[in-house]
Amino acid sequence: MREDVSEVATSLHRPGTKRSRVPYDSFEWQQDPHPTNGVPRSAWTRQRRRLSRWHRPYTLVLIFLDLCSTLLASWIGATFLEKAQSGFRERSLFFLHGESLFFFFAYIVLPLGWLITLWANGSYDRRYLGLGSEEFKRVVRASVFVVAGVSLLAFATVTSLSRGTVAVVSLSGLLFILICRYFARQVLHIARKRTGHGAHRMILVGTLPEALEVYTAVTRSPAAGLIPVAIHITDGYAAARGIETPVPVFAGRDVLQLVREVAADTIAVCGSASAEPGELRRLAWQLEGTGVDLVVAPQLTDIAGPRVHIRPIEGLPLLHVEEPTLSGPGWLAKNLMDRMAAGLGLLMLSPVLLAVAIGIRMSDPGPVFFRQPRVGHEGKTFRVWKFRTMYVDAEERKATLEELNESDGMLFKMKQDPRIFTFGGKLRATSLDELPQLINVLKGEMSLVGPRPLPADDGDYLGDVRRRLLVRPGITGLWQVSGRSDLSWDEAVRLDLYYVDNWSLTYDLAILWRTIGVVLRRKGAY
Template sequence: MHDAISARGKEGKVVSAHTQILSTVVPSPRYDPELGVITPPANGMPRLIFGRPVAPRARWRRRYVVVLLLLDLLAAMAATRTVVALFEKADAGFWDDRFLGGAVSTFALVANVGVPLLWMTILTASGAYDRRALGRGTEELRRVVRANVAMAAAVSFLALGFKKDVSRATVAGVIVALLLYTVATRVAARIVLRRIRRSTQRASQKVLLVGRLGDALAVHEVMIRNAGAGLRPVAIHLPRHPRPGERVEAPVPVYVGWDLVPLVQQLGADTIAVCGPASLESYELRKLAWQLEGTGLDLVVVPQVTDVTGPRIHVRPIEGLPLLNVEEPTISGLSLLAKSLLDRVTALVGLVLLSPVLLGIALAIKVTDPGPVLFRQSRIGHQGRAFKVWKFRTMYTDAEQRLEALRDRNESDGLLFKIKDDPRVTPIGRHLRGLSLDELPQLVNVLLGQMSLVGPRPLPTEDDDYRGDVRRRLLVRPGITGLWQISGRSDLTWEDAVRLDLHYVDNWSLVYDLGILWRTVSVVLARRGAY
């Protein structure tokens, strides 16, 4: 049981989730005991040509950047050697151009020194080593692609300037190999980094959450659920003292009345996250940004508009006032046509390539349990239209009759009925569900245009069950996989599942779909949340 917080708490006290308010007061670092005055905080770093203080960085980030530098260098050297192997005969005259007494060929110098150095320089200029883009999201890979385009332009201009007759195939080979090798090594490095973060909680930014308790706890939950993103909350700072008798319950220590910069330094954190609109006044936020200059601390502001990301958000500054422009979702026109074409072509190719697997599963079901191989059920799809979904049968034939007797064992809090150890599931069906192989026949639904590869899952409910915000799920075609699948599947609450589906509807893009398909593979192989 947590203790109530007194509204008369003094400045500098900490309210913990596990203890009472501490009786000792930690003096502010700005207090000078000799002068007996409080030194006002600095208003930012002085602008100097020389002698500018260097902000400290987390050790893990420096080590990670060094690893990326080595990987990118090796990728550049491997790319040039690949081009040598493929196009050596085509450009034999260029390879044999020798100088320095016949000891070193022009190509050897360009391939082993020039291209790698130029590639590393362009990557650096494109911000591919910027600490804010490393290890999370698509921004890092986007900068690598941007650097690759710049590399193509640079190589073309250099070849033209030095009047070297290099084949177009050679230039294209270098550019493509650089992109493929660099992206592959960076994806591998990111996978290792995320696994380290999940298993050891190392290589993460320690975050002080600033804001009302409800807003801070909401951000805390998201950060903990996505440990691979590298943001680990260590404490919460409330903007004002709680009301008399109000209880504060939180999984991390809760502070009130502190100066933020000394507090975050004392906690050993490196990031301040301002949560919610009522956390700080605008002038306080600006002064906080000034105080963080030169400290190496990051400032993150969680906007009031949540679950909207990507190209829909633009910042439009007007006389120093940053306006957050949120565009409406675009799920129509050419983008919808491209998505439909991708779905149907992929479904057709998938049905052809997977036909032996589909036949094998059908035989296994038929041999192990009498009854039909396929199961068809009515689902609600795009714009509320009902359709029949196709699945491999994973339950006994009397599953519907046994449903009412199991209602009280339902472990789902929404429109779904879920039991981890459902007695109606057949032995072969349990394995099919674990690997989501029972969903493969839905490629037929995708081919018919009733479903998509990626989208909200179609639910076995009536159209009238979709009320309020939940009805936005029906603005897009339901999918075989989606954010619901890659974020926990059946382990999620109904509220979380709806939130993820609405997030997808609001932020859809082809790149987003490809990312979800890629992550689906690892989730399915790990059998996370499948039952």
Template structure:
């Protein structure tokens, strides 16, 4: 496997510390410090016209990206070849009719794989911005297989080829499955490499202090994204800068010079407050041909791509934001799948439920289930089914423990809550205590995936929090697969609102998949 490693960042990226006053750089100090090392990364024509051809630029796309794309291309070719070889050796009659055996071998092992790679290329399955994170890479694989299937069917029809329908109907779906599995495994390897600080984009953040810190926190929260901030260039000088493990410059030198100093390959403009449209346009001109990418973090956040469309009008790019889809055929299908899965799930796990109920009854006198009133969709009060994990006097003892609350917001959480029974600790760690909520799903009160129902009165939901109730609460959700009790209330609400605003069936399946690993990891479960 090609080496995906790239030179590590000069300093480890860590969560931002508190903001503390530091001396402001003066223009003279910056000029003296940078004079020996900086030189213009642009070639300037006479008359001040900037020119930046790739052949003369000092910065190019990182080698790891080229190697990773080359690795994917090779693996995609081999995936299709392996599928073709399997079909040829599985069906004795695959080569009868229009093709002889040699032609079929060339077609299945060379021509079809080359066509598969070309189809993936046309659909953007090798573009860097789709690799490593998110579902877009896999969506493009699906689009590529649909296109290739249509072309094969068209050629077979027009050429009147006597092909085995079973062979064609097997090799193409098998190619898609193998390709998806291989790409999924390759992505996991890439994530491991990125957690070691390699194979990532080194970004210079440009903007005001508040905007840059916001993007810094988001990009360092998930190392799998492959975005490593290596410097911040402030567009508005300030007397206070953040104490961070990366340099923070007070805007006395142009970003292009700072890029060379910190070794960045990407400039991220954070918001619009610190950069004017003219300045942003000129910066884009400067980066042409330099190999340095330009990304812009808009003020509109937490809105996923399918809801955002750009419509240019007289050179003005208008950003259209569609309403979230929480109704219609997809929403009806979600409800049907929820109830079907809940019914089948209750049948399959009934032995586990029985053993858990017996353990609760033996360990502590009292009811097996704990029925608590919680807020459902539209503020409707529902009674949630859960296995009892606390002593029967837990509610009465809550007042004396309020000072030990380890979370903020509307939640009460303690890592070592004395009200939890010995069996209850095990049930919570394994999330078995949540399984009876399948009854709520079967009754249509809850969903498999959605914001968690909170044990509070309706009037205690204020502001943005009420938006969570636009959808049915769920047994699991984006909050649970992103850290569970380790998250702050603000982060939990942000994730729940993101789910509400960007819901889709594919999103639900992704959360259910991640739930399996979250349960096994047991991080934040108490």
């Protein structure tokens, strides 16, 4: 690991020109450039192009896919219109003056107009590509604008427009664009995970604990495309002595010069790094025209975007953090959805449940179901329903296997647990043993999505763990779709608390969708 031991800096701005030399190893002394209130836009033109090399080809691919999607939507709409007219052409937008005008509007004006609207709505902005839902929101917003524009054009030209054609073209075009962008994102994620291409190289600026916390957060998801390559500490090099860091640590350096040296394209100011008023603004001035992004990572962890709002007051941006939504119409809708889905699921899966029950009885004599006390909503105890996957004397044999426990938390886990019979192992691998918990959901004791239910015989849950009890435990949850039994206890608790603090109906649907893939891959199921 390469470490910079130059003059200790305690702020974002470059140190003064008067400096005394200190002992250093493997460090080339450099003269500071003259301070400025901004960087000429032409100074880093070559650097900017090199840093943006992943974004431009990816954007070209998106443009091509969007164009193909709109052309395909126009073709489908034209086919639908021809069939609907049954041999004659009504006076519509596409057939104002014959077939040539139809081709002009359907295959030139509409696709190009759609692409321009997508660009105007920022759907090609690299800040929104590759992660999160903002990209898809902007695509939907642009598509709504296209439909509104077509309708306005038809009204202004007093054109009899086929509503069915507009609906088919707009819905199919939007669907094709979203599907193509989803698969393009998956390819980008694979490239980022395997090769590191298409990622942003980031310098973390702040105190060492703050920088390491941000490093841990951004590296949890390689698909995010954020790769920290250096840490510039503002609390002095002495703070890093004797501490092993995952990336090189620098101190007392000009941040812009460091960006050039490590070929970074993003500067992340962590926590309280900008202690002096105006420093962050001056750094933003210096980055103008360089192609380098400036992001601020506040001392707020595991807080999702919908709960964070910026409210400027007299030029001061105040970051407001709203309370978690654990009641109200959304919560009522969640409960109704749980009950309806559980009832329908039990009805539709009854043949599967019967087949599993017969398999258990044939594999090992004893009860079909296993019921264990668990802690639920607000600390209330209930009995969870599960298909039995272990021999009937499993609880008695557990005491002899405690030293072989592979979990560092409150649950006993073994990859090769001798208490599990063969058919039970298959049930666990496919997660079919969890299906009877739909009974708990129907009774209101559990939810489809929520934190994992904890055993009731391990004493009271205090501290952060107790916060999990603010919501009903779930059949699946963020822990289950993020690694299940392969995760440490601390990581599982962190994910459960993140769900509690940032719950939403949309998030529930996303977790349910991810559960399908996790079950099919049998990841962490044992």
